Each structure stands twice: as structure tokens, then as C-alpha cells.
Amino acid sequence: MNHTAPQTGLGPRLEARHRTTVHRETIVAVDNSVLGYRITVTLEDGLSLTSSSPQVRDEILHEQYLALDLASLVADRDVFLPAVGAMLDGFLPSPPGGSRLVLDLPHGFELREDASRRATALRGLGVELGLQAFAATPQQIALLPALDYVTVDPEVLVQPLEDVVRAAHAGGVRVLATHVHDVHVQARCLVAGVDALRGGVAERAASARQLQGPKVLSPGQLQCMAVLHLLHQPEVDLSEVAQVIDTDPVLTLRVLHLVNSGAFALVSRVDTVQRAVVLLGVREVTALIAALAIDARTGAMDSLWQILARALTCEALAGDAAAYTVGMLSALIEQLGVPAEVVLEKVGVSEVVTDAVQDQAGELGPVLRAVIAHEACDTEGVVDAGYRPADVSDTYVTCLADALQTARAAGA
Incomplete structure (x- = not known):
């Protein structure tokens, strides 16, 4: 799956010290099993780089993702990564043994003229693909044959959640819900047929305890x-x-x-x-x-x-x-x-x-x-x-x- 990394031409700019934070979100299926982990890398503010252009920052992020020890971050679960830098061109990290790499396409990817071609090429490399901010728009529906996952945010979705989930399932695509931080929203997602929830595990557990009362020890x-x-x-x-x-x-x-x-x-x-x-x-x-x-x-x-x-x-x-x-x-x-x-x-x-x-x-x-x-x-x-x-x-x-x-x- 790995291609040879492209030459960035950043030269001495990458010699400057820069710090990153690595975050891990758990993706939990409806049966409470862990489906995978979404790993995100962000650059710390105040970098002492000679250029802070978006292209430079994106190239640095791409190198940081390639350098991750994914096996220690996800074990043998699926690894979900945001598509940064040259990932869309096929320069990808290799997932650990037993894991699949799921690439989250950038917001608005479906509006690109070459969206279908690029998605098909990435699928040919053995990558699974996800689309963010899914709202069942015509362009998103047209891209479903190349996708494995879509992510919805129930809190900002204008359309009925059930309709959006139904549209994704009709295209053979699984639905993840994000920003599900309490059991009320979780219940909406489950009723609508959402396949898995992303992040917010601790918050949902605390909300459930408040609603249902504390459990007792066996x-x-x-x-x-x-x-x-x-x-x-x-x-x-x-x-x-x-x-x-x-x-x-x-x-x-x-x-x-x-x-x-x-x-x-x-x-x-x-x-x-x-x-x-x-x-x-x-x-x-x-x-x-x-x-x-x-x-x-x-x-x-x-x-x-x-x-x-x-x-x-x-x-x-x-x-x-x-x-x-x-x-x-x-x-x-x-x-x-x-x-x-x-x-x-x-x-x-x-x-x-x-x-x-x-x-x-x-x-x-x-x-x-x-x-x-x-x-x-x-x-x-x-x-x-x-x-x-x-x-x-x-x-x-x-x-x-x-x-x-x-x-x-x-x-x-």
C-alpha cells in the first residue's frame, strides 16, 4: 500500500522544531464492540517555521502521519485517518496486521471534478474510504459506490436523520455518527439505524448513569x-x-x-x-x-x-x-x-x-x-x-x- 513518499522540497523549514498532538477517538459499534480508532495529528500553535502556508503545514502533517506507530495506537483494530497531504495521491501509511486503513476524505471532496476517479484509484490500493458531513446531497449520493463509510453529525443535520441513514444504507455504506455526547442523541442514532458512534464514550456513560441511576457491583x-x-x-x-x-x-x-x-x-x-x-x-x-x-x-x-x-x-x-x-x-x-x-x-x-x-x-x-x-x-x-x-x-x-x-x- 505504501508508495515512495514524494519529495516535499521544504528544505531547512522542516529542520525547525515543531510539536504535535496525537488524539485517538474510539469508534464503537451498536453492540458496544470497538470497531476501530480514528487518529488525528495536529500541529501545536506558534511553530517556528519560516513559512506557515497551508501547503507547508499540510506536508508536515503528512510526514507526521507516515511516522506514526499505528500498531501501538490501534492494535489490530481498523485505523481511521483524515486524508492529509499526499494521501489522496496514494502515499499512505501501512495499517498494522489485521487492520484496515480507512481514509476520511476531506470536507467537500464530493464537489471535486475528479472525486470519483480519485476515490476509485484509492480503493484500488486496498483503502476503505469515508466521507465527512454526509447529508445525502446529490453529489454525495453519486459518490456512494466508492465509499465504505459516511459520517453524520446529528446535531447540525438539517434533514431527518432517518432519511440520511436510509440513503447511505441504500448505497451499501455504513454510517458513523459524531459528536454524540449524551444518551438522548445516542438513542436517536440507534433508532435511525446508525451503525457506530465516534468518540464521546465517557460522556455518554456519565449521561447514562444520571438517567438510569448507578449500577451496583456484582x-x-x-x-x-x-x-x-x-x-x-x-x-x-x-x-x-x-x-x-x-x-x-x-x-x-x-x-x-x-x-x-x-x-x-x-x-x-x-x-x-x-x-x-x-x-x-x-x-x-x-x-x-x-x-x-x-x-x-x-x-x-x-x-x-x-x-x-x-x-x-x-x-x-x-x-x-x-x-x-x-x-x-x-x-x-x-x-x-x-x-x-x-x-x-x-x-x-x-x-x-x-x-x-x-x-x-x-x-x-x-x-x-x-x-x-x-x-x-x-x-x-x-x-x-x-x-x-x-x-x-x-x-x-x-x-x-x-x-x-x-x-x-x-x-x-
């Missing part, structure tokens, strides 16, 4: 909270952790399965939870317990991946191991859909962690606020929390790779 989740309580003590007693795990057959089997999996390459098999817990260590056991707490969910690996990425990023930015706990518990609470106070009481964390998780306040509140804002593609929120967006982005991207490795091992 017996298995309560057992997980008991183990997390022991793992978050100032002095962790691994023998006590092992005793609690031993009382639950599911926990016992998963711990032994994990330690004996290929992820640890042990010479001999481990037959006791006591030995397994010692070999795994506090951090790995914590990840496994988080995985078990959300194990019944569709797309549990992706959920655990997000939990661990937030935890690792908070820790790296704050330089404090307690920030890992803040990030992990805040994300776990979101995934479980239970009140924060319930989990915090069961786990029994410090006042510093409680203040950060419950109110994003105190010593560790700003770092959690910055990371959550980054996950929501809210650059202003990152700045308001006292962090540079590019710094948070760089750290998050690095931690995503580490989190993916742990999430895969915990789900083995």
Missing part, C-alpha cells in the same frame, strides 16, 4: 475490589493478596493462567497462587484484577487498554506512583458505571487519591484532569489543567504501547 466485582484494597495498601502483603484470590475459583484460574502463559516465558509451570502473585508483582496483578472487573463487557481488552493507558500517563506526568492509582481507579469507575465513592470506599485509598478521583482536586487532581481532557480531544482542557498539550500527547502515546502489552497479557 459479587465478582466486589471480590475484585477486595483484592484491589490489599494491593493499594502502603505496604502490600502479597501472601494476604494470594489468600483472598485463593477464595475465588475464577480469580485463581485467571492468575495461574496468566503466569503460565507465554507472556512470562517461565521454565517451569507455577501451581500456586502464592508463587504466581510473587512472580507477577503488584502492578501486573492490579492490571489482571481490573481486567476481571470488566471482563463481562464487550470489548473488554480495549477497555482495559484505556484504563492502563490513563494510569500510566498520569504516573509518568506526575512522577508519582499514587497518580497511577488515580488514573486506574478513575477509568475503572467509568467503565463499571458505579459511583466513585463506592469503589473508593471498597478499595480504601488515601485522601489524596480520593480527592483526585472524586473531584479532580488536590495534589493529583490537575494531572488527571489533563489526561482526561486529552482523551476527549480537548486541548483547551489540557492547558487549563496546567499542561502543554504536546507533552501530554507524547506521554500518552508512549504509555499506550506499554498499556497494550499489559492488557493483552492480562486478557490471555
Whole structure:
């Protein structure tokens, strides 16, 4: 799929230092499975470039997209990228194994005289195509045979959503909805037949809790909270952790399965939870317990991946191991859909962690606020929390790779 990258002729202008932010939006199908991730790269304002023309910036962005480690950003899910720079000419990044590359065509692409020809050429390279701001206009309808996806924004759409979705489906194209930040709009999308929702996962979960009331922890989740309580003590007693795990057959089997999996390459098999817990260590056991707490969910690996990425990023930015706990518990609470106070009481964390998780306040509140804002593609929120967006982005991207490795091992 990769062509040789074109010569940009930018010369010394690209030698100037420039920072980027990388954002990742989850695309969730109607059955709550993760369909893929949309990755966007933006240039930080105030670049010290000798030229700030749109062409130069577009060429720089294109190089940034080509340099992405997509495997650490999307795993084996489909990767959705906006078409920038020379992508429309076929100079494309290669998706990870098991993934498909979906190229989001620029706004107004359907109005170009060569739209059909270019779209057909890209399809010939094995790329799937999506069209933004779909409203079932005549030009958009004419382009449907070359498309795989269209994206609608229910909040700005003038036509009835049902009619627009019906038109796309008649052309054999799947419909994504964007800016769906509450369950009311989500319900409209589902009734209209939208195939998947883009972004806004945390906001929809919070809205659902307000409407439906908080969930309660299941017996298995309560057992997980008991183990997390022991793992978050100032002095962790691994023998006590092992005793609690031993009382639950599911926990016992998963711990032994994990330690004996290929992820640890042990010479001999481990037959006791006591030995397994010692070999795994506090951090790995914590990840496994988080995985078990959300194990019944569709797309549990992706959920655990997000939990661990937030935890690792908070820790790296704050330089404090307690920030890992803040990030992990805040994300776990979101995934479980239970009140924060319930989990915090069961786990029994410090006042510093409680203040950060419950109110994003105190010593560790700003770092959690910055990371959550980054996950929501809210650059202003990152700045308001006292962090540079590019710094948070760089750290998050690095931690995503580490989190993916742990999430895969915990789900083995």
C-alpha cells in the first residue's frame, strides 16, 4: 500500500522544531464492540517555521502521519485517518496486521471534478474510504459506490436523520455518527439505524448513569475490589493478596493462567497462587484484577487498554506512583458505571487519591484532569489543567504501547 513518499522540497523549514498532538477517538459499534480508532495529528500553535502556508503545514502533517506507530495506537483494530497531504495521491501509511486503513476524505471532496476517479484509484490500493458531513446531497449520493463509510453529525443535520441513514444504507455504506455526547442523541442514532458512534464514550456513560441511576457491583466485582484494597495498601502483603484470590475459583484460574502463559516465558509451570502473585508483582496483578472487573463487557481488552493507558500517563506526568492509582481507579469507575465513592470506599485509598478521583482536586487532581481532557480531544482542557498539550500527547502515546502489552497479557 505504501508508495515512495514524494519529495516535499521544504528544505531547512522542516529542520525547525515543531510539536504535535496525537488524539485517538474510539469508534464503537451498536453492540458496544470497538470497531476501530480514528487518529488525528495536529500541529501545536506558534511553530517556528519560516513559512506557515497551508501547503507547508499540510506536508508536515503528512510526514507526521507516515511516522506514526499505528500498531501501538490501534492494535489490530481498523485505523481511521483524515486524508492529509499526499494521501489522496496514494502515499499512505501501512495499517498494522489485521487492520484496515480507512481514509476520511476531506470536507467537500464530493464537489471535486475528479472525486470519483480519485476515490476509485484509492480503493484500488486496498483503502476503505469515508466521507465527512454526509447529508445525502446529490453529489454525495453519486459518490456512494466508492465509499465504505459516511459520517453524520446529528446535531447540525438539517434533514431527518432517518432519511440520511436510509440513503447511505441504500448505497451499501455504513454510517458513523459524531459528536454524540449524551444518551438522548445516542438513542436517536440507534433508532435511525446508525451503525457506530465516534468518540464521546465517557460522556455518554456519565449521561447514562444520571438517567438510569448507578449500577451496583456484582459479587465478582466486589471480590475484585477486595483484592484491589490489599494491593493499594502502603505496604502490600502479597501472601494476604494470594489468600483472598485463593477464595475465588475464577480469580485463581485467571492468575495461574496468566503466569503460565507465554507472556512470562517461565521454565517451569507455577501451581500456586502464592508463587504466581510473587512472580507477577503488584502492578501486573492490579492490571489482571481490573481486567476481571470488566471482563463481562464487550470489548473488554480495549477497555482495559484505556484504563492502563490513563494510569500510566498520569504516573509518568506526575512522577508519582499514587497518580497511577488515580488514573486506574478513575477509568475503572467509568467503565463499571458505579459511583466513585463506592469503589473508593471498597478499595480504601488515601485522601489524596480520593480527592483526585472524586473531584479532580488536590495534589493529583490537575494531572488527571489533563489526561482526561486529552482523551476527549480537548486541548483547551489540557492547558487549563496546567499542561502543554504536546507533552501530554507524547506521554500518552508512549504509555499506550506499554498499556497494550499489559492488557493483552492480562486478557490471555
